[in-house]
Amino acid sequence: MTVALWQSIPFACILLPLFGAAVCLALPRRLARLWATFLMAAVTCMSLVFLVYMIPFGKSYNYPMGHFPAPFGNELRAGTLEAVLGLLFAGLTLICTLGGSRDAEHDISEGRQGLYHVLLLLMEAAMMAQVYTNDLFTAYVFVEIMTIAGCGLIAVRSEPGRAIVSAMRYMIMNSIGSAMFLLGIILIYDLTGHLLMENLHDSVVQLQAGGQYSQPLTMVVALLCSGLAVKSALFPFHSWVPDAYSTATPASASLLASLVSKSYIIVMLKVVFRILGTDVINAARMDDVFFVFGAAGMLIGSAVAITVPDVRRLVAWSSVAQIGYIFLGLGLHAGDAAVWHILTHAAAKSILFLSLPSLIPAGSDGSLRDLRGAGYRAPLAGVAFTTGALSLIGIPLMGGFITKLTLAQAALGAGGAHMWISLAALVLSTVLNVGYMLRCVLVFYSHPEEDAVPAAAPVRRGFALASVLVVLIAANIALLVFAQPILTAIRSGFAMFD
Amino acid sequence: MGLTNYAELAAIILFGIGFTILLIDRNLIKKNIGFAMTDSGMYLYLAAKGYISGRKAPIVVNGVTEMSAYINPIPAGLVLTGIVVSVATSAVMLALTVRLYRKYHTLNIDEIADKARKERE
Numbered sequence: 239m240t241v242a243l244w245q246s247i248p249f250a251c252i253l254l255p256l257f258g259a260a261v262c263l264a265l266p267r268r269l270a271r272l273w274a275t276f277l278m279a280a281v282t283c284m285s286l287v288f289l290v291y292m293i294p295f296g297k298s299y300n301y302p303m304g305h306f307p308a309p310f311g312n313e314l315r316a317g318t319l320e321a322v323l324g325l326l327f328a329g330l331t332l333i334c335t336l337g338g339s340r341d342a343e344h345d346i347s348e349g350r351q352g353l354y355h356v357l358l359l360l361m362e363a364a365m366m367a368q369v370y371t372n373d374l375f376t377a378y379v380f381v382e383i384m385t386i387a388g389c390g391l392i393a394v395r396s397e398p399g400r401a402i403v404s405a406m407r408y409m410i411m412n413s414i415g416s417a418m419f420l421l422g423i424i425l426i427y428d429l430t431g432h433l434l435m436e437n438l439h440d441s442v443v444q445l446q447a448g449g450q451y452s453q454p455l456t457m458v459v460a461l462l463c464s465g466l467a468v469k470s471a472l473f474p475f476h477s478w479v480p481d482a483y484s485t486a487t488p489a490s491a492s493l494l495a496s497l498v499s500k501s502y503i504i505v506m507l508k509v510v511f512r513i514l515g516t517d518v519i520n521a522a523r524m525d526d527v528f529f530v531f532g533a534a535g536m537l538i539g540s541a542v543a544i545t546v547p548d549v550r551r552l553v554a555w556s557s558v559a560q561i562g563y564i565f566l567g568l569g570l571h572a573g574d575a576a577v578w579h580i581l582t583h584a585a586a587k588s589i590l591f592l593s594l595p596s597l598i599p600a601g602s603d604g605s606l607r608d609l610r611g612a613g614y615r616a617p618l619a620g621v622a623f624t625t626g627a628l629s630l631i632g633i634p635l636m637g638g639f640i641t642k643l644t645l646a647q648a649a650l651g652a653g654g655a656h657m658w659i660s661l662a663a664l665v666l667s668t669v670l671n672v673g674y675m676l677r678c679v680l681v682f683y684s685h686p687e688e689d690a691v692p693a694a695a696p697v698r699r700g701f702a703l704a705s706v707l708v709v710l711i712a713a714n715i716a717l718l719v720f721a722q723p724i725l726t727a728i729r730s731g732f733a734m735f736d
Numbered sequence: 737m738g739l740t741n742y743a744e745l746a747a748i749i750l751f752g753i754g755f756t757i758l759l760i761d762r763n764l765i766k767k768n769i770g771f772a773m774t775d776s777g778m779y780l781y782l783a784a785k786g787y788i789s790g791r792k793a794p795i796v797v798n799g800v801t802e803m804s805a806y807i808n809p810i811p812a813g814l815v816l817t818g819i820v821v822s823v824a825t826s827a828v829m830l831a832l833t834v835r836l837y838r839k840y841h842t843l844n845i846d847e848i849a850d851k852a853r854k855e856r857e
Binding site for chain 2: 377378379382385386390393399400402403405406407409410413414416417420421424427433473603626
C-alpha cells in the first residue's frame with residue numbers, strides 16, 4: 239500500500255509534540271511558551287487538514303510505523319472517528335492553554351513555567367497517540383505518560399499543600415487503574431499472542447466461538463474495562479476529582495476535565511468496539527455494569543453538585559455526573575451518543591473552567607455568596623459561563639440537548655427495564671442539572687449586596703481570554719448547528735471499526 | 737498432572753499483596769511499596785508466560801538460527817518497557833510523598849488530608 243502524504247499526519251501529530259517537549263525542556267521560559275503554543279497550533283492545523291482529507295476518503299487505513307509488516311510492527315490506524323476526535327483534542331488543548339495562560343503565569347512560579355509547557359506538550363502527544371494507536375501496549379504506555387503529565391499539571395501550582403494532596407490522591411487512584419489495565423493486557427496477550435487490535439479481535443472472536451478460555455476472557459473484559467473506568471473517574475472512583483479540579487490552575491483544570499479523562503474513554507471505546515467486540519462485552523454483562531454505574535454517577539454527581547457552596551467544586555462535581563452520561567451511552571450500546579457527549583462535555587466544561595477565574599473576585603474562596611453580580615462585573619465571562627451551563631443542562635439550542643436526545647432514543651430502542659431506568663435517570667439528572675447550573679447563573683446576575691466584595695481582578699486576563707471565550711461560545715453553538723454532519727461522521731467512524 | 741506453574745502462582749500472590757496494600761494501607765511509603773509489588777508481580781507473570789523451557793534468549797550465538805531454539809523476544813521487550821513506566825510512576829509518587837512529608841510531617845494520608853482541609857478553612 240502506498241501512503242499518501244496526508245496519511246502521515248497522525249504520525250506527525252504524535253511525534254511533533256513528543257520531541258517538541260524534549261526541545262522545550264532546554265528553552266528559556268518565554269521561548270518555551272511560544273514554542274509550545276506554536277506546536278499546539280501546528281498540530282491543530284494538521285488535524286484540521288487531516289479531517290478535510292479523511293471525510294471524502296471514506297474508509298479507515300492502517301499506517302505501519304517503521305515499515306514493519308502487520309503482526310510484528312507497531313501501527314497507527316485512522317478513520318473519521320479518530321479524525322474528529324484528533325481535531326477536538328488538538329484544538330481544545332490549544333484553546334485551553336491560551337485561555338488559561340495569564341492565570342498560569344500568576345499561579346505557577348517562574349522557575350516552573352518552562353516545565354509546565356513541557357507537561358502540556360507531553361499530554362498532547364499522549365492524547366494523540368491514544369486516539370490514533372492500533373496497538374494495545376502502545377496505548378498502555380501513553381496512558382501512563384498521560385497519567386504522569388496530568389499529575390504534574392495538578393501539582394505544578396506554586397502554593398504547596400492542597401494541590402500536592404490532590405495530586406497524590408490522583409496518582410494513587412490512577413495507579414490502581416493502571417495496574418488493572420496492564421494485568422488485563424497481559425492476560426489477553428497471554429490468551430491470544432497478539433497486541434495489534436485487528437489480530438486481537440480475530441482471536442477473541444475465535445476463542446468465544448469455540449467456547450475456549452471463557453473464564454480468563456471474562457477476567458480480561460473485567461480488568462480492561464474497570465481499569466480504564468477507574469482512570470476516567472467514573473463514579474464511585476471519583477474521590478480525587480473535586481479536589482484536583484478545584485485546586486489546579488484554570489488551564490489545567492479545564493484540560494483535565496474536558497480532555498484527560500476523555501482520552502481514557504477513547505481507549506475504552508477501542509477496547510469495547512474494536513478489540514473485544516460488543517458480543518463478548520455483552521456476554522460478560524459488562525454493558526450492564528457501565529449502565530448501572532453511569533446512571534448512578536449521573537444522579538449522585540448532580541445531587542452533590544447542588545449542595546456544595548464552592549463554585550469550582552460545583553463544576554468539578556458536575557464533571558462526575560457528565561462522565562456518567564458517557565458511560566450510560568456505552569451501557570445502552572450507543573457509542574455515537576457517548577462520543578457526542580465527549581465532544582459536548584469537552585466544549586462546555588472547558589468554557590466553565592476558563593470563565594470562572596474572571597467571575598470569582600480577588601480574595602474569595604469561590605463560594606457562591608461572593609459571586610453575586612459577577613455577571614455584571616465580567617460580562618463576557620458571564621455570558622460564556624451561561625452558554626456552557628445551558629449546554630450541559632441540555633436546553634434545545636445546545637450540544638447537551640443532542641446527547642439527551644440520542645441517549646433517550648437508544649433507551650427507547652433498548653426497551654424493558656433499561657428504558658425505564660435510563661429515562662428516569664435522564665429526567666432526574668436534567669432536573670438536578672437545572673438546579674445547580676441555573677443557581678450559579680442566577681447568582682451571577684442578581685444584584686450584589688451593599689457590603690459585597692469589590693471587584694479587583696488579581697490577574698489582567700485581557701484579549702487572549704476574551705478571544706478564547708468567544709471561540710468557545712461559537713464552538714458550543716456550532717456543535718448544535720452542525721450536529722447532523724458531526725454525528726454522521728461519528729457513526730461512519732464506528733462503521734469503520736469492523 | 738501436578739501443577740507446575742509456580743512462577744505464575746507467585747506472580748499472582750505478589751500482585752494480590754501489592755494491590756491490597758495499594759488500596760488499603762494509609763501509609764504513603766507502604767502504598768509506594770505496594771505499587772512496586774503489584775508491578776513486579778505482573779512482570780513476573782509476563783516473563784514466566786513468555787518462557788518456553790529448554791529454549792534460549794533470542795540472541796544468535798554459534799550460528800544457530802532455527803526459530804525453535806529461541807523464545808519469543810516480545811514478552812521480554814514488554815517487561816522492559818513496563819519496568820521503565822513503573823520506574824517513572826514510582827519516582828513521581830515518591831517525589832510527591834517527600835513534598836507532603838516536608839509540609840505535614842506525617843505519612844498517613846488521612847492525617848494529611850485532614851490537615852490540608854483545616855488549612856483551607
